[in-house]
Amino acid sequence: xxxxxxxxxxxxxxxxxxxxxxxxxxxxxxxxxxxxxxxxxxxxxxxxxxxxxxxxxxxxxxxxxxxxxxxxxxxxxxxxxxxxxxxxxxxxxxxxxxxxxxxxxxxxxxxxxxxxxxxxxxxxxxxxxxxxxxxxxxxxxxxxxxxxxxxxxxxxxxxxxxxxxxxxxxxxxxxxxxxxxxxxxxxxxxxxxxxxxxxxxxxxxxxxxxxxxxxxxxxxxxxxxxxxxxxxxxxxxxxxxxxxxxxxxxxxxxxxxxxxxxxxxxxxxxxxxxxxxxxxxxxxxxxxxxxxxxxxxxxxxxxxxxxxxxxxxxxxxxxxxxxxxxxxxxxxxxxxxxxxxxxxxxxxxxxxxxxxxxxxxxxxxxxxxxxxxxxxxxx
Amino acid sequence: xxxxxxxxxxxxxxxxxxxxxxxxxxxxxxxxxxxxxxxxxxxxxxxxxxxxxxxxxxxxxxxxxxxxxxxxxxxxxxxxxxxxxxxxxxxxxxxxxxxxxxxxxxxxxxxxxxxxxxxxxxxxxxxxxxxxxxxxxxxxxxxxxxxxxxxxxxxxxxxxxxxxxxxxxxxxxxxxxxxxxxxxxxxxxxxxx
Numbered sequence: 001x002x003x004x005x006x007x008x009x010x011x012x013x014x015x016x017x018x019x020x021x022x023x024x025x026x027x028x029x030x031x032x033x034x035x036x037x038x039x040x041x042x043x044x045x046x047x048x049x050x051x052x053x054x055x056x057x058x059x060x061x062x063x064x065x066x067x068x069x070x071x072x073x074x075x076x077x078x079x080x081x082x083x084x085x086x087x088x089x090x091x092x093x094x095x096x097x098x099x100x101x102x103x104x105x106x107x108x109x110x111x112x113x114x115x116x117x118x119x120x121x122x123x124x125x126x127x128x129x130x131x132x133x134x135x136x137x138x139x140x141x142x143x144x145x146x147x148x149x150x151x152x153x154x155x156x157x158x159x160x161x162x163x164x165x166x167x168x169x170x171x172x173x174x175x176x177x178x179x180x181x182x183x184x185x186x187x188x189x190x191x192x193x194x195x196x197x198x199x200x201x202x203x204x205x206x207x208x209x210x211x212x213x214x215x216x217x218x219x220x221x222x223x224x225x226x227x228x229x230x231x232x233x234x235x236x237x238x239x240x241x242x243x244x245x246x247x248x249x250x251x252x253x254x255x256x257x258x259x260x261x262x263x264x265x266x267x268x269x270x271x272x273x274x275x276x277x278x279x280x281x282x283x284x285x286x287x288x289x290x291x292x293x294x295x296x297x298x299x300x301x302x303x304x305x306x307x308x309x310x311x312x313x314x315x316x317x318x319x320x321x322x323x324x325x326x327x328x329x330x331x332x333x334x335x336x337x338x339x340x341x342x343x344x345x346x347x348x349x350x351x352x353x354x355x356x357x358x359x360x361x362x363x364x365x366x367x368x369x370x371x372x373x374x375x376x377x378x379x
Numbered sequence: 380x381x382x383x384x385x386x387x388x389x390x391x392x393x394x395x396x397x398x399x400x401x402x403x404x405x406x407x408x409x410x411x412x413x414x415x416x417x418x419x420x421x422x423x424x425x426x427x428x429x430x431x432x433x434x435x436x437x438x439x440x441x442x443x444x445x446x447x448x449x450x451x452x453x454x455x456x457x458x459x460x461x462x463x464x465x466x467x468x469x470x471x472x473x474x475x476x477x478x479x480x481x482x483x484x485x486x487x488x489x490x491x492x493x494x495x496x497x498x499x500x501x502x503x504x505x506x507x508x509x510x511x512x513x514x515x516x517x518x519x520x521x522x523x524x525x526x527x528x529x530x531x532x533x534x535x536x537x538x539x540x541x542x543x544x545x546x547x548x549x550x551x552x553x554x555x556x557x558x559x560x561x562x563x564x565x566x567x568x569x570x571x572x
Contacts, residue, residue: 152547204534319400321437343474344509346438356442363513363545365481368435368452369444375481375513377506377542 013074026051029243032268044068046264057085077103093120097133110138115241118146126151140169157201166193209233209241241268289361290349292378295337300378302326302347303335304359308350314359315349323350346373400433407436413447418453427460428473431480459483466492467504478508485515492526498532506538507531509544517548 029048034041050063064078068362079101087095095118102111116133126149133144146163169192198215214228229247236242245264290304302328311321316363320336326334348356348371358364360372367373400419403412414437419429435456439449463479464471466489470477479492491511495504507528514524531540 026546052477103537137407238460315441317431317434321434321441323441344478344505346434363516365512367438367442368455369439369442369448371442373438375516379538 024051024053026271027268028271029245029266029268031245031264033245033262033264033266034259036260042262044262046266048266059083059085075104077101088119091122093122094118095120095129095131097131105158112137112142114142114144116144137167140167142167157202160198161200162195162197164193164220166294174257207235209235213247239270241270242266243268255353288361290376292376294378298339299336299337300340301337302327302359303333304349305332306334307351308332311352312349314347314349315356317345318347340378342378345376345378402433403436406440407449408446411436411449414446414450415453417452418457422457422460425461425464426469426534427457427464428476430473431460431477432457456480462489463492465489466518467496472503472505474505475508478512481512482508485512486521487515487525489509491529494529495532498529500534503538506541510541513545514548517545519548 027050029046029050031046031048033044033046035044036042045068046065047063048063050061052061054306060080060082062078062080064076066074066076068074079095079099081095081099083095087331088094088265096116097118098113098115100111100113105131112135114135116131116135118129118131120127120129129146129148131146133146135142143162146161148159149160150157150159175182187229194217196217197214198213198217200211200213202212203210209232211231212228213230214226214253216226227247227249229245229249231243231245233243235243243264243266245266246262248261253306291302293301296303302314304312311336312326314326314336315321315323318340324336324338326336327371329335346365347359347362350356356371356373358372359376362374362376364372365375403415403419406412412504415432419432422432423429434454436449439452441516444452445552459480460476461482463476466480466483467475482492483489492504492508499507506513511524511528515521515526519527524527527544528541531544
């Protein structure tokens with residue numbers, strides 16, 4: 001009971017802290033298509049909602065799918081993932097994560113989960129991660145190690161990832177005893193490993209998005225399967241896209257999933273803000289740590305953490321470079337509302353009369369006077 | 380008419396055509412204020428934005444710079460504004476000229492500004508140019524920064540995409556890093572037996 005209360009308390013704290021900066025994306029996709037499995041073609045209809053929610057230190061996503069097959073069978077599937085991030089400095093970020101998947105079909109219902117940690121090394125437009133996790137698949141505990149690399153090249157992004165899942169399994173078997181006259185029942189180790197390797201490429205230009213993914217996965221007991229999938233989206237409005245997807249999925253004996261080729265045409269509706277036109281983090285006019293909020297057509301509020309200072313001042317080309325003191329707001333944050341026009345502006349802040357510096361997280365540009373200024377965009 | 384104009388100029392002096400900026404007079408020593416004022420007047424004559432020059436002088440004063448450094452900074456900025464204005468052509472918005480000057484200062488070439496103008500003939504260049512300057516300030520070399528900005532401009536990306544590009548470079552840790560990509564759920568998770 002206490003643990004449950006603590007869990008909900010932690011969730012509440014996360015929700016309240018991240019509410020201000022959270023980015024929420026929700027969409028729903030409805031489509032028709034065909035799937036060919038084991039040589040048998042069939043029609044499919046799908047309905048797939050998706051939700052993601054992220055802030056600077058938290059990310060959660062969930063998506064699901066209902067698929068109806070032409071012969072009146074149907075299935076549902078869902079997966080959810082949550083991660084907490086903590087910066088370690090020097091480009092390293094730690095992540096604790098948990099994922100859960102579940103599915104029901106005409107002949108099976110099963111689930112799997114995984115919980116673990118990753119360490120990321122980030123250098124701006126590229127990153128690397130290593131991770132390990134503990135989990136369970138139907139009937140068997142699992143261990144997993146994984147590594148990945150991503151890189152943004154403007155409108156193109158690339159991601160490579162590899163992992164190895166160790167599945168612990170034992171089985172009771174009966175065999176002849178050492179005297180060959182009696183039968184012994186022994187526990188036989190049936191553990192196996194499954195490796196996976198995949199590469200993803202995405203491109204966005206204008207109203208179009210393309211995605212390609214390919215990989216292989218297999219286990220020790222049988223040859224590896226190669227799979228691929230592709231998707232093209234045409235955003236006919238900021239909220240509606242026509243999506244075509246095709247691919248070839250391998251049979252997954254561990255999860256009991258039959259593979260097959262598919263072709264799916266669907267309509268995707270973005271239920272939140274209009275989608276970004278390139279697959280990059282949601283745009284922000286300034287990084288976290290220094291906030292700019294337009295209050296009305298004339299006034300803009302600046303706020304920043306005060307680093308424990310007793311006096312925080314700000315000046316810029318919108319104050320005629322006259323230092324103005326900020327007022328203490330709460331929780332260590334200071335703020336000031338000023339008349340500022342839209343556009344690019346120069347700004348400096350200082351703490352307790354110290355040197356003028358760029359606001360935290362804002363690009364610092366050398367000035368002509370031996371110091372720096374911060375360049376911001378007010379919209 | 381021309382004769383009358385010349386007569387007026389000779390009687391009242393060229394500078395009297397332009398208002399003295401009281402901010403300069405009250406915040407700067409008189410000789411520094413006068414030198415800056417002459418630079419401001421000259422810029423106005425050439426149709427350049429003058430407020431950035433005044434602001435540069437006030438910035439220097441607030442940061443405790445000496446008069447010579449303030450005048451030099453204003454003179455340099457005036458030259459950059461002139462080059463940006465020439466590159467952007469007549470009638471360029473003031474914000475574009477200011478951003479163009481910052482871009483040239485950062486190491487961009489006039490050809491880059493001209494190309495952006497061609498790609499965004501009807502839109503302001505202030506944000507793309509500002510982002511280009513910022514990327515360079517963040518340590519991205521000019522050709523690579525230009526490649527990214529040019530790519531976005533060529534795909535007719537809105538200002539928010541340029542800002543997102545800058546944010547990605549300036550604060551890579553401010554957003555959660557991507558995790559493993561999952562295959563598409565719809566077709567793979569509901570196989571018929």
